[in-house]
Amino acid sequence: MSIKQLRACRGSIVGCCGILIILISCFSFAYSGQKDKKNPIDPVTNRNKPWRIGYYEGGPYANYVAHLRAVVAGLQKIGWLNDFTVPDKWAPEDAKSVWDFLCAEGGGKYIEFVQDAFWSADWDNEHREKTRSSALIRLREKGDIDLILAMGTWAGQDLACNEHAVPTIVLSTSDPIGAGIIKSAEESGYRHVHARVDEDKYKRQIRLYYDIFSFASLGVVYENSPEGRLYSNIPDLQEMAAELDFELVERHVPDIGLSDEECVQMVKAAYKELAEMVDVQWIGAHRGESPQYLPQTLQPLLDRGIPTWAAEGAECVKNGALMSTSRMNLSDVGVWTAGIIAQVLRGTAPGDLSQFFRHPDAIAINMTTARKIGYVPPPGILEIADEIYE
Numbered sequence: 001m002s003i004k005q006l007r008a009c010r011g012s013i014v015g016c017c018g019i020l021i022i023l024i025s026c027f028s029f030a031y032s033g034q035k036d037k038k039n040p041i042d043p044v045t046n047r048n049k050p051w052r053i054g055y056y057e058g059g060p061y062a063n064y065v066a067h068l069r070a071v072v073a074g075l076q077k078i079g080w081l082n083d084f085t086v087p088d089k090w091a092p093e094d095a096k097s098v099w100d101f102l103c104a105e106g107g108g109k110y111i112e113f114v115q116d117a118f119w120s121a122d123w124d125n126e127h128r129e130k131t132r133s134s135a136l137i138r139l140r141e142k143g144d145i146d147l148i149l150a151m152g153t154w155a156g157q158d159l160a161c162n163e164h165a166v167p168t169i170v171l172s173t174s175d176p177i178g179a180g181i182i183k184s185a186e187e188s189g190y191r192h193v194h195a196r197v198d199e200d201k202y203k204r205q206i207r208l209y210y211d212i213f214s215f216a217s218l219g220v221v222y223e224n225s226p227e228g229r230l231y232s233n234i235p236d237l238q239e240m241a242a243e244l245d246f247e248l249v250e251r252h253v254p255d256i257g258l259s260d261e262e263c264v265q266m267v268k269a270a271y272k273e274l275a276e277m278v279d280v281q282w283i284g285a286h287r288g289e290s291p292q293y294l295p296q297t298l299q300p301l302l303d304r305g306i307p308t309w310a311a312e313g314a315e316c317v318k319n320g321a322l323m324s325t326s327r328m329n330l331s332d333v334g335v336w337t338a339g340i341i342a343q344v345l346r347g348t349a350p351g352d353l354s355q356f357f358r359h360p361d362a363i364a365i366n367m368t369t370a371r372k373i374g375y376v377p378p379p380g381i382l383e384i385a386d387e388i389y390e
Helices: 003-026 062-077 095-106 125-142 153-159 201-213 226-231 234-244 260-275 291-297 299-303 314-318 328-345 367-373 379-384
Strands: 051-057 111-120 147-151 168-171 193-195 217-222 247-252 280-283 308-310 323-326 362-366 385-389
Touching: 051 095, 051 125, 051 153, 062 095, 062 147, 062 168, 062 314, 062 328, 095 111, 111 125, 125 153, 147 153, 147 328, 153 168, 153 226, 168 328, 201 234, 201 280, 201 323, 217 226, 217 234, 217 260, 226 234, 234 247, 247 260, 260 280, 260 291, 260 299, 291 314, 299 367, 314 323, 314 362, 314 385, 323 385, 362 367, 362 379, 367 385, 379 385
Parallel strands: 051 111, 051 147, 147 168, 168 193, 217 247, 217 280, 280 308, 308 323, 362 385
Antiparallel strands: 323 362
16 A cells, blocks of 8 residues: 555545535525515616626636626526526637627626627736726726626736726636735725635635645645736645645746647646655646646646645546535526626625625545546545536
8 A cells, every 4th residue: 555545544534524524614605596675686677778798807717617607597597687508519718609609699688798898818918908908998988888797816906996987796716815806805995896705715625635635745836926826826825734734845837928738738747747746736727727738737647646636626627637626516606696796786886795705615526537546535525525527
């Protein structure tokens, strides 16, 4: 039996208990869609016209599309959109195709998705400045957008400012407070800005990972920039490394200014180095670690039997990571966000609404990956797993 297997066995008993405790503590109130007299969410028109919604992203990313789909489903659930199904025929990160479909087929009496109100910086710094300027001019001067969805850290940073006053709902950010998008969980700092906050989300994941494997060293790849550190959860990893007494082994790989192929190959090379040095690997939100690239990048870790944990959820597990937290396809986040949007369109300032939302976390696990690395999960983990991939 290898050292890693001994650690896994030793940690499994403690891990199962720890998992149950952590999962129980994670449960909190999720917006149920029921009518509230103080903050009604009943659909209303904008003076007999639909409310016009725009979209802004830092660049293509699968998690942004997942959040967009979840918000649409949430708006359907609380009655602001008609029932329809968004096709699943595009690439996971292709928000533009989803948006085009919503503009053509997804509108209705209460909401219109605006065709030419879609902005993407395509992960290019120079293009980012032009995109931000174009969006701000439209939001500030034309006055034809009633609310905008800002997906990710770049989008939140670009639109959380005093250069416009259009209600802005920021989603899918690793750390909106650390990124300077909002002031705190209690106060965004702007009346027109709202960003969902779950301050301990990644710390809970790291602790759960440690409870399961009781590792002595953890590898992580990130771009050594303020945004890159946030995308890969470096502040939380450093804090938990000190608390749990494990070594954090780092490799720096640029995220911006490279082609996708260059980014992927550099991440794969970093994984090959780390596979010789660490007990487990952390997968953050680096562009080269996007779900669609994991089948290429993970092979060096699989060859060495290294467990992997994906911070960004079950889509990464579906594509080969060993474990993550399952977020029930973000349906709970989607309904909660839809409730926020409803209240904003009915007249409540985004900055006056609570930003804190902690949804229940459960395990997602890839059993094919488990077999490849020789890991046998204890029954307790499989019993609480919300998503099991073969």
